[in-house]
Amino acid sequence: MIDWTHFTLWSALAGGALIGLSAGLYAVLEGRVAGISGLLGGLFKGAGWKGEGLFFLLGILAAPLLWTVQRPLPEIRFDAGWMTLVAAGLLVGVGSRLGSGCTSGHGVCGLSRLSGRSLVATLCFMGTGFATVFVARHLLGNGA
Template sequence: MTIDWYNFTPWSALVGGALIGLSASLFVLMNGRIAGISGLLGSLLERGEGFGEKALFVLGILLAPLVWQLFSRLPDIQIDSGWLTLTVAGLLVGIGSRYGAGCTSGHGVCGLSRLSPRSLAATLTFMAAGFATVFVLRHLLGG
C-alpha cells in the first residue's frame, strides 16, 4: 500500500470532522433531536414542528461546498457508474435507511457518539453491506 502524499489532507479532514461533530452536537442541544439527515429530509416533506431550523440545517449542508470553494479548490468528481446504477443504488440506500430507522449520519455519527447499541448494530450492518457490495461488484463481477 502506498500513500498519495500530494492528496493526503489530514487537516481539512480534521476540521471537517470537527465541524460535523459541532453541528450535530448543537442540533441535539438546541432541538433535542439527533441530526440524522434522512430523518431531517423526511420531516421537511411533512412541514411539521421545527421546519425552519431543519431547513436551515439542510441548506447549510448544501451551501458548505460553495463556502469551501472560496478558500480552496474542490476535488474533481469522478463517477464510474451509469445513471441507472446510481439511481438503483440511491433507491436502495433510501429504502435501507427507512427500514433501518436511520442513516449513516443518524446512526454512525450521532448514535455512536451516544454509545447506542442499536446504532452500533446498524453501523456495523451497513458498513458490512457496503464492503460486501464493493467486493462482489469489483472482484467477483469485475465491474
C-alpha cells in the same frame, strides 16, 4: 480508494470536528438527532420548509459553495451509469427507511449516544458495504 495526492489531513480533521460539533450542538440545543434522512424526511412529511431542519440542510448545501472561496472543489466523477446511480439512490433511501435512519444518524449521532440500535445498524451497513466492494471488485472484476 483514497486519492492520496489530493488528501489533506488538516481539512479532513477539521471537517470531522465540525460534523461532530454541529451534531452535538444540535442534540444539546434542539434535543434531536442530526440524521440527514430524518431531517430531509421531516421537511417532506408536512413539517414544511421551515425550522432548524431547513437551516441544517441549507448549511450542508452552502458548505461546498463557501469552500470555493478558499480553493476550487475537486473534480466530481462517477464511474457508473445513470441507471446505476438511480438504483443506488433508491436502495439507500429504502435502507435508511427500513433501518430507521441513515449513516449520519446512526453512525455519528447514535453511536455517540451509545445506542445499541445504532450499533447494530452501523455494523449492518458497514458490513454490507464491505461485502459489496468485495463482490464487485474481486468476484465480478469491476473496479480497481
